[in-house]
Amino acid sequence: MTSERRQGRPRSEEARRAILAAAMDGLQEHGYAGLTIEGIAARAGVGKQTIYRWWPSKADVVLDAMLDLAETEIAVPDEGSLPADLTAFLTATFRQRGRRPVLIGLMAQALLDPVFAVAFRERFLFSRRAALGELLERAKARGEIAAGLDPELLIDVVYGVLWYRLLLDHAPLDEAAGRQLADLVVRAVR
Amino acid sequence: MTSERRQGRPRSEEARRAILAAAMDGLQEHGYAGLTIEGIAARAGVGKQTIYRWWPSKADVVLDAMLDLAETEIAVPDEGSLPADLTAFLTATFRQRGRRPVLIGLMAQALLDPVFAVAFRERFLFSRRAALGELLERAKARGEIAAGLDPELLIDVVYGVLWYRLLLDHAPLDEAAGRQLADLVVRAVR
């Protein structure tokens, strides 16, 4: 077995934290488009190379910063019935609306850069989809979902509406919207 | 009546067309992120200022180019029943998938630039929503849609799924998907 011993000065945890913090701060201040690697480095008191050494692009920095903050994972509710579970899940999820600036920045980058798109899907989006999938699977086992329905489509409906409203910002993403959407899904799967 | 007489040399229709064509060509060749105003100008044989005089950003050029090409408006089908109408509408709409590179470029720009976002919503997205809204309105008049349902939510479900799949590119956007989604909506509104 390889010893995995690394030589030389170890990676600075302090620099890592400063960079992620600077990225989030810069994001708040100038928006995603106005965020630059140069700016992050300056604000973090760090050389640009230290960023490039560990992240391939600013989007990857932001994604890491995002995931670092998102310790508060949305728990998968288990209240015993699809309507209750769905409502709980959606109202919790819709509370993420406050992160809109970060989320749309990440999505924009994913659209412009196919390499980042992969990381974004797999490290961020799919883990969210999995939670909802688990919830639906349980409902299906309880017979609350008609047999012919593809759970993937249901997930797409839920996250489709969420992202569509997040991106367009033309309709509310609040608790009422969560309940309304939960209702619609429940009606559809009968 | 206002005479609307403009002074000076009139805007060159030839230049306008050359710019829009160059934008679409460049889009095909380098993708949205690789498209530059400088490149468009060079390819169109036009000064950069001629572009900046009429469009505030490359996204606005692309949006105009899009709308110019989208002569083939999606007609609002009227087959007498919601399932038939919806299926026709969705299978037609999903054929736009081929435009994915352009559409995701426009969306990315809308996410990064709030000013462009307004133009994108109002000149592009809302006209599509209106067509679907008309179709649903007719179904409601025929009593095919339950009273309590918000048609806006239904529109968000349809376009939510469409855009979510377009952006993530994780699931098909073909005729089968159109039928599946139409089915789901019909089930939900009963």
Add this chain to the structure above:
Amino acid sequence: MTSERRQGRPRSEEARRAILAAAMDGLQEHGYAGLTIEGIAARAGVGKQTIYRWWPSKADVVLDAMLDLAETEIAVPDEGSLPADLTAFLTATFRQRGRRPVLIGLMAQALLDPVFAVAFRERFLFSRRAALGELLERAKARGEIAAGLDPELLIDVVYGVLWYRLLLDHAPLDEAAGRQLADLVVRAVR
């Protein structure tokens, strides 16, 4: 014989005057480097083409404006002796120092544009040289100038000092300087 009748609308004297006035005003306000054809046209309420139709460059406009104003030609003094004549000529000439901004702009343009340089030399500089030449010629006839001396060199000395100080702005160009230089020339030609 050709009738010399010109066809079409005659040249607008009003426009000509407005252009020359605008040029002088712009010169005062932004300096020669900051003066643009576009700015002159706007200020004069005139199309750019009207300027280009009659003058090849901004320097030519300024030169014309200059000559238009310089009606007050420096008279060639005739006081009967070289020292008196020279002192009168130089103190009068040195009063032109106030025109420094215009003069150095014209000179700069002459240095950068050989075509304009010809016009500048012939329409402006040489007419000044001729006046001084006349004065020296008279002195020579009176025997006040030693035989072997080239009057051209003397002219170059006088105008050399004048322009050198005008351009560098490192030493005064006042009445005292005029007298000092006259003295020097008189000493040299004995």
Add this chain to the structure above:
Amino acid sequence: MTSERRQGRPRSEEARRAILAAAMDGLQEHGYAGLTIEGIAARAGVGKQTIYRWWPSKADVVLDAMLDLAETEIAVPDEGSLPADLTAFLTATFRQRGRRPVLIGLMAQALLDPVFAVAFRERFLFSRRAALGELLERAKARGEIAAGLDPELLIDVVYGVLWYRLLLDHAPLDEAAGRQLADLVVRAVR
């Protein structure tokens, strides 16, 4: 002693030399007016920023290029008598005539840009004046110059004629002219 430790990547001497060389080459090829920062950068294989980082304008680049080349400083001759010294100095100086394109470009820029004018005077012109001043000072000590004469005026006479002929290009600047001018100055100071 000051440590003078500079941080970061040190300035590239290679780039500096390439830029100055490209500036001189471009000057020969297109003249001063046709010289552009963009052209210098391209020819030197250098980013534009590397030029702007170290020089505020193209004139400053050219001035540095000039001074870099002018290793062949004009020595101050010391032959024991004013006529001999002056003749030697002037014939040597007048050999600079070959640099006319560069010199008039620098002067033009100095006339258009007061900030550059200061640099041009202090780094270039005044060092030349000082050499001549030294020569005259020695002559004065030997009693070859009449008491009442301002040596500054004499310097202005010499450099005035030199620059006036350089700028106007209406009379020769050769060895004969140098001797002629030396003669004149010697006559004047008796």
Add this chain to the structure above:
DNA sequence: TCGTAAACGAGACGGTACGTCTCGTCTTACA
């Protein structure tokens, strides 16, 4: 304890595109 080696900060480098500016030409309608 001392060399080796990687990470660090700083910041210069070659590039690319930006959006602006001005040039000199052109194309209208009107006088």
Add this chain to the structure above:
DNA sequence: TGTAAGACGAGACGTACCGTCTCGTTTACGA
């Protein structure tokens, strides 16, 4: 035909960042 207006192709301007590079310094480890 001359004019004011103003769009046009052209191309340099100076700036902003990109991602890479080269310094001197710092911080671990293993010999």
